[in-house]
Amino acid sequence: xxxxxxxxxxxxxxxxxxxxxxxxxxxxxxxxxxxxxxxxxxxxxxxxxxxxxxxxxxxxxxxxxxxxxxxxxxxxxxxxxxxxxxxxxxxxxxxxxxxxxxxxxxxxxxxxxxxxxxxxxxxxxxxxxxxxxxxxxxxxxxxxxxxxxxxxxxxxxxxxxxxxxxxxxxxxxxxxxxxxxxxxxxxxxxxxxxxxxxxxxxxxxxxxxxxxxxxxxxxxxxxxxxxxxxxxxxxxxxxxxxxxxxxxxxxxxxxxxxxxxxxxxxxxxxxxxxxxxxxxxxxxxxxxxxxxxxxxxxxxxxxxxxxxxxxxxxxxxxxxxxxxxxxxxxxxxxxxxxxxxxxxxxxxxxxxxxxxxxxxxxxxxxxxxxxxxxxxxxxxxxxxxxxxxxxxxxxxxxxxxxxxxxxxxxxxxxxxxxxxxxxxxxxxxxxxxxxxxxxxxxxxxxxxxxxxxxxxxxxxxxxxxxxxxxxxxxxxxxxxxxxxxxxxxxxxxxxxxxxxxxxxxxxxxxxxxxxxxxxxxxxxxxxxxxxxxxxxxxxxxxxxxxxxxxxxxxxxxxxxxxxxxxxxxxxxxxxxxxxxxxxxxxxxxxxxxxxxxxxxxxxxxxxxxxxxxxxxxxxxxxxxxxxxxxxxxx
Amino acid sequence: xxxxxxxxxxxxxxxxxxxxxxxxxxxxxxxxxxxxxxxxxxxxxxxxxxxxxxxxxxxxxxxxxxxxxxxx
Numbered sequence: 056x057x058x059x060x061x062x063x064x065x066x067x068x069x070x071x072x073x074x075x076x077x078x079x080x081x082x083x084x085x086x087x088x089x090x091x092x093x094x095x096x097x098x099x100x101x102x103x104x105x106x107x108x109x110x111x112x113x114x115x116x117x118x119x120x121x122x123x124x125x126x127x128x129x130x131x132x133x134x135x136x137x138x139x140x141x142x143x144x145x146x147x148x149x150x151x152x153x154x155x156x157x158x159x160x161x162x163x164x165x166x167x168x169x170x171x172x173x174x175x176x177x178x179x180x181x182x183x184x185x186x187x188x189x190x191x192x193x194x195x196x197x198x199x200x201x202x203x204x205x206x207x208x209x210x211x212x213x214x215x216x217x218x219x220x221x222x223x224x225x226x227x228x229x230x231x232x233x234x235x236x237x238x239x240x241x242x243x244x245x246x247x248x249x250x251x252x253x254x255x256x257x258x259x260x261x262x263x264x265x266x267x268x269x270x271x272x273x274x275x276x277x278x279x280x281x282x283x284x285x286x287x288x289x290x291x292x293x294x295x296x297x298x299x300x301x302x303x304x305x306x307x308x309x310x311x312x313x314x315x316x317x318x319x320x321x322x323x324x325x326x327x328x329x330x331x332x333x334x335x336x337x338x339x340x341x342x343x344x345x346x347x348x349x350x351x352x353x354x355x356x357x358x359x360x361x362x363x364x365x366x367x368x369x370x371x372x373x374x375x376x377x378x379x380x381x382x383x384x385x386x387x388x389x390x391x392x393x394x395x396x397x398x399x400x401x402x403x404x405x406x407x408x409x410x411x412x413x414x415x416x417x418x419x420x421x422x423x424x425x426x427x428x429x430x431x432x433x434x435x436x437x438x439x440x441x442x443x444x445x446x447x448x449x450x451x452x453x454x455x456x457x458x459x460x461x462x463x464x465x466x467x468x469x470x471x472x473x474x475x476x477x478x479x480x481x482x483x484x485x486x487x488x489x490x491x492x493x494x495x496x497x498x499x500x501x502x503x504x505x506x507x508x509x510x511x512x513x514x515x516x517x518x519x520x521x522x523x524x525x526x527x528x529x530x531x532x533x534x535x536x537x538x539x540x541x542x543x544x545x546x547x548x549x550x551x552x553x554x555x556x557x558x559x560x561x562x563x564x565x566x567x568x569x570x571x572x573x574x575x576x577x578x579x580x581x582x583x584x585x586x587x588x589x590x591x592x593x594x595x596x597x598x599x600x601x602x603x604x605x606x607x608x609x610x611x612x613x614x615x616x617x618x619x620x621x622x623x624x625x626x627x628x629x630x631x632x633x634x635x636x637x638x639x640x641x642x643x644x645x646x647x648x649x650x651x652x653x654x655x656x657x658x659x660x661x662x663x664x665x666x667x668x669x670x671x672x673x674x675x676x677x678x679x680x681x682x683x684x685x686x687x688x689x
Numbered sequence: 690x691x692x693x694x695x696x697x698x699x700x701x702x703x704x705x706x707x708x709x710x711x712x713x714x715x716x717x718x719x720x721x722x723x724x725x726x727x728x729x730x731x732x733x734x735x736x737x738x739x740x741x742x743x744x745x746x747x748x749x750x751x752x753x754x755x756x757x758x759x760x761x
Contacts, residue, residue, distance in 0.1 A: 132753075178702075312706055354702065354703060357706060
């Protein structure tokens with residue numbers, strides 16, 4: 056985790072702030088208790104010089120920047136406004152002093168600058184901190200690769216390795232580039248890419264992804280993607296780019312800031328001149344207009360809103376959810392319809408043995424079936440073989456395409472397959488019209504039993520759907536599979552709107568229809584495993600792909616990538632999105648509200664500069680603190 | 690051509706917004722984003738005059754924050 060420490064420059068600023076604070080309060084307290092102007096022979100010049108000293112220590116850089124900006128004909132920024140406001144306050148106080156009135160305003164001018172500098176410092180600190188929290192994600196970036204060239208292993212930057220070259224990865228090292236293992240086999244920690252804590256075993260011929268960590272054995276890998284194209288770079292780029300894709304809220308404040316400042320400054324000028332002309336009480340009105348200048352910077356919003364979205368993106372990526380832009384955070388917040396793909400999304404996407412009939416002969420049935428299915432890579436065979444340990448391999452296998460398998464050894468025959476296989480060999484048994492896939496097993500022409508195999512629903516599916524419903528959303532299930540199967544799956548996870556037997560293009564049409572029938576502005580999401588769902592992902596308001604971090608097509612076509620193969624990250628994503636947008640709204644209302652209030656109070660003379668400074672700096676600090684709360688979302 | 694540059698010493702969020710507006714107005718720039726949070730300039734501009742346009746961007750940036758530089 057990269058720690059955030061203050062730079063030398065920042066440390067100097069902090070020292071200046073502390074020194075000025077101490078001096079300021081020393082002078083302030085002395086003046087308030089003993090009234091320096093009265094006791095000193097120099098009159099009000101004493102407090103003036105003391106305050107001026109504080110002013111210079113804390114504010115010299117602001118004055119310099121403001122003057123430079125005036126010279127380069129680009130004056131209208133905070134430095135200038137601060138300069139005018141504080142010089143104005145000093146001047147007014149001096150004028151009062153000269154006239155013999157009580158001098159007030161020195162302390163306010165210094166306080167304004169002090170508070171302003173503290174606020175700026177805090178803003179830089181908070182920005183730096185949240186920037187570095189995102190960069191802790193950057194820790195997954197590999198910084199070197201061991202490439203085999205001319206028989207020697209050389210340590211180079213990952214960017215220097217070309218496609219086709221061979222790299223060596225020792226145990227404990229990060230895999231620097233996407234590639235295929237050509238020698239060795241090992242266990243990999245893929246936690247950074249998939250959130251999976253169970254190590255992933257990989258052997259020769261298998262693909263490995265950059266960003267995983269090699270755990271047990273040394274491997275040689277042939278590189279298939281250059282560094283910029285490898286998985287880890289793609290993920291980091293996605294996160295970095297996400298902050299650039301501005302949300303509607305950020306677009307709004309950019310436009311708002313552009314008109315807010317000129318308007319308030321214009322009002323300030325008007326306030327200084329017009330009432331002065333009418334009433335002749337110049338100093339009163341000039342003072343009030345100075346307050347306007349202090350509140351005229353929309354910094355609180357300009358910083359805290361992007362910061363909030365940034366925190367949202369960062370929090371999501373810590374939870375293995377990649378969002379391609381702040382705009383999708385806003386959309387996810389408004390999402391009230393979630394359309395799910397069935398296979399691989401709600402279900403595991405792989406067959407598993409569900410039950411065996413009769414249960415009493417379970418071991419026998421499985422043993423015979425395993426003998427027959429040995430060596431087959433068919434998903435159903437895999438499901439059966441998963442349940443078996445020592446498979447008898449002395450039988451010879453004959454595949455009957457479309458029916459099943461015949462296994463023979465000396466005088467024994469085993470039949471394993473569909474009902475049609477049984478009929479083909481005239482074996483008496485009952486047909487089962489279950490919607491599950493049924494495998495019939497017979498030995499020596501006698502029916503033994505049947506195995507029900509089904510694509511299991513993921514454990515977290517029902518709970519995740521319930522979670523989404525509790526968040527006010529509706530769930531829909533679309534699939535290309537048989538209607539009866541889709542109905543069963545939908546009912547067991549609590550989805551009431553479902554449709555089966557859909558071709559991929561039908562799914563896209565269905566989503567289009569759902570979107571068209573929406574009247575309330577709610578957004579429609581589609582969640583799939585990304586591999587064949589590209590057109591559907593793009594049709595939805597938000598395309599969400601799940602668990603396919605190795606698939607480029609998935610990342611390209613979707614707007615949100617769930618790196619973990621776990622549906623529960625979906626309601627989590629929605630909760631984080633909701634919280635982010637809620638905090639943005641809170642900040643907007645708070646900042647605008649307080650600023651408006653202070654403008655009004657300044658105009659009628661109730662607010663003084665202290666309040667004005669709070670309206671600028673204090674509000675900014677509070678908004679930033681509020682933005683950091685996003686990080687606590689769960 | 691679209692390119693992404695890192696920005697050094699970008700400290701003011703308001704300035705970032707102003708820079709973005711100014712850069713978008715430069716002749717030859719199709720689109721540009723200045724992200725304060727990630728300190729990056731993303732720019733899509735005419736291939737033929739790209740380097741010259743980047744120089745103009747640097748000038749525009751300096752007007753708002755004197756110490757801010759584009760890392761080439």
